[in-house]
Amino acid sequence: MTQSFIHIESPNYIRLEDLPKPPNWGAVFGNDNPLALEIGCGVGDFMLKTALDQPDTNFIAIDFYNKGCYKTCRRMDRHEVKNVRVLRDEARLFVTDRIPKGGLSAVYINCPDPWPKKRHRKRRLVNREFVEFMMDYMRPGADFYFATDFDDYGIDVAEMLPKVSMLENQFGSDLYRHEFPGYHLSKYMRKFMAEGKKIYFLHYKVK
Numbered sequence: 791m792t793q794s795f796i797h798i799e800s801p802n803y804i805r806l807e808d809l810p811k812p813p814n815w816g817a818v819f820g821n822d823n824p825l826a827l828e829i830g831c832g833v834g835d836f837m838l839k840t841a842l843d844q845p846d847t848n849f850i851a852i853d854f855y856n857k858g859c860y861k862t863c864r865r866m867d868r869h870e871v872k873n874v875r876v877l878r879d880e881a882r883l884f885v886t887d888r889i890p891k892g893g894l895s896a897v898y899i900n901c902p903d904p905w906p907k908k909r910h911r912k913r914r915l916v917n918r919e920f921v922e923f924m925m926d927y928m929r930p931g932a933d934f935y936f937a938t939d940f941d942d943y944g945i946d947v948a949e950m951l952p953k954v955s956m957l958e959n960q961f962g963s964d965l966y967r968h969e970f971p972g973y974h975l976s977k978y979m980r981k982f983m984a985e986g987k988k989i990y991f992l993h994y995k996v997k
């Protein structure tokens with residue numbers, strides 16, 4: 791099945807070809823507020839609530855799913871959100887080309903594709919190599935958030951993050967928690983919770 795490509799016309803959408811490498815994010819947002827990144831924003835419901843809570847942070851929401859970017863933009867436009875920009879790109883490529891080293895104050899990854907089959911697990915986005923790669927782009931004190939409904943992914947990442955020496959667990963001795971007051975629920979989290987699944991929340995800070 792081929793999916794039709796939706797043309798996105800939104801003041802909050804940036805076409806990659808219009809964005810210099812590296813971009814001047816201060817000029818993009820019109821201020822020098824801290825820069826946060828959501829990877830795999832889906833339909834943008836988490837981003838909307840999080841950005842409304844933090845008007846003094848500039849949020850970049852990326853997804854390689856065109857329809858998701860479209861829906862995220864529609865949401866931001868409807869709510870006249872000024873501190874989010876949406877881009878369609880692959881996470882590693884985007885970070886490498888468009889994020890300055892030490893430039894991020896927070897990274898959010900919610901319900902990344904779980905690749906449940908064992909032979910596909912190496913396709914998962916979040917593993918030690920990816921997190922260590924991200925460390926270069928996060929500033930001291932930056933937040934790293936990860937959430938998944940998938941037990942095996944949650945436990946794998948929960949056991950891996952303490953090995954990343956630059957990170958400090960914000961949940962004390964808990965490797966993960968199933969409740970995270972104040973952290974918004976995404977569409978996928980709500981869907982999985984409705985099916986009776988538990989969400990694995992992880993929150994670390996860069997030392």
Ligand SMILES: C[S@@+](CC[C@H](N)C(=O)[O-])C[C@H]1O[C@@H](n2cnc3c(N)ncnc32)[C@H](O)[C@@H]1O
Nearest residue numbers: 830831832853854855880881900901976977978
């Ligand atoms: C299961 S959905 C979750 C969406 C949303 N975060 C939520 O929790 O409702 C995963 C999303 O991540 C996107 N995605 C997966 N890998 C990605 C990558 N390497 N770069 C950019 N987006 C990615 C997919 O296109 C999809 O929209």
